[in-house]
Amino acid sequence: MLAMVLVAAYGATVEANVLDTVTPDFWVPAATLGLVFLGLHLVIRWLAPFADPALLPAVALLNGIGVGFLRRYDLADADAADRESLAIFAGTGGRQLAWTLAAVVLAAVLLAIMRDHRSLSRYAYTLGLAGIVLVMIPAVLPGKFSEVNGAKLWIRFGGFQIQPGEFAKLALLTFFAYYLVRKREVLSLASRRVLGIDFPRGRDLGPVLVVWMISILVLVFEKDLGTSLLYFGMFVVTLYIATERVSWLLIGLVLFFGGAYLAYVLGGTIGGPFANFYVRAEIWLDPFGDPLDKGYQLVQGLLTLGTGGLFGAGPGGGQPTLVPEVQNDFIFAGIGEEIGLFGLSALLVIYLLIVERGLRAALAVRDSFGKLLAGGLAFTLGLQVFVIVGGISKLIPLTGQTTPFLSAGGSSLMANWLLIATLLRVSDGASRPVAPGGPAARPSGGPPEQLHGAHTEVIRP
Secondary structure: OHHHHHHHHHHHHHHHHHHOOOOOOOOHHHHHHHHHHHHHHHHHHHHOOOOOOOHHHHHHHHHHHHHHHHHHHHHHHOOHHHOOOOOOOOHHHHHHHHHHHHHHHHHHHHHHHOOOHHHHHHHHHHHHHHHHHHHHHHHHOOHHHHEEOOEEOOEEEOOEEEOOHHHHHHHHHHHHHHHHHHHHHHHHOEEEEEOOEEEEOHHHHHHHHHHHHHHHHHHHHOOOHHHHHHHHHHHHHHHHHHHOOHHHHHHHHHHHHHHHHHHHHHHHHOOHHHHHHHHHHHHHHOHHHOOOOOOHHHHHHHHHHHHHOOOOOOOOOOOHHHOOOOOOOOHHHHHHHHHHHHHHHHHHHHHHHHHHHHHHHHHHOOOHHHHHHHHHHHHHHHHHHHHHHHHHOOOOOOOOOOOOOOOOOHHHHHHHHHHHHHHHHHHHHHHOOEOOOOOEOOOOOOOOOOOOOOOOOOOOO
């Protein structure tokens, strides 16, 4: 309720600044979202009564602010004479409302089907194969069916488009969690100690090298650093959680940044499939070298953030239409112009809260698969926020990633609500009372424990 009050206040302020009046139906988007989230809350109370109570309100606020800003973008994009009569459910903001309803329903369905998170381990290899297929489809499709703004991340036919990589990350992470539970004893073995850090045996590097090669192929053929970093990062961090070996993090960093630098060098010398990444890296290094062409989007985003300053121009007081793709990749910059650095910091704290609650669920759950799954999901969400915010603020090269729960689009919204539903299910299993002398009580019909020593084993992330 508090989240939706904030969303309604945001919508009223936008209309006051853009229209010089507040229309009688300014509250409708917030009320619609409130009913949707109330329905999901009741589903959670019924199907996962011990789930973390902080996750839904935090995500609801982010989702609501995203819908509110997209409504604000529609008002700015419309002719001045038509703004006051612009329908609440029209434009990008209206579509985002519809996608929110679909995503929340999908999350509720997942909670109804998956009564125990351990049931996912039965389909780990199938999900792993499905994840690889989803990742590779855009890479093999012609550019006109898959490429948007230089990155081949989409499947586009006519008016329909979907970003399969958003769903692939969930499938691949489930496989990673299951695989590493089975193989962690081997991957934890050390061969030598260097500077106080135990490094693994050479023959155990195979899985990491395979995932590294896949991430480099994504970088080269899908032309996107963010997706490549996301897939490789979530595997390496899940491996670290499973083995507690810092050496895996060091090996992962060396492999990824070494591969990215090699792709940059090859892009500048031989071009070919490496050329796009080379161009993106050059824009990142000096966006003001060509501010009216190649560096235009990044320059406009930086100027927008600078214009916002500490406190922002106020909701509805900015000029979001000056930033290309502000409703998608650059929504964080558009919002930042109007709520300032303090407002953006508040949004980042909300993301941090969601990640922290996910990690708390990972610490509390009693089975190893659940620990790796929840820890990996929480880290993946945090890494995605880092990748997109880092690109907008020129910390890393621009990526084609969307800002979770804020950016327009159904693929990202549905995939991230599925991620939250899975975290809710894991946290429910973690907090469910333990029967005297036995394992944690589980819903009727839930699968028996499948993993070795899963109820008594504790892994320190």
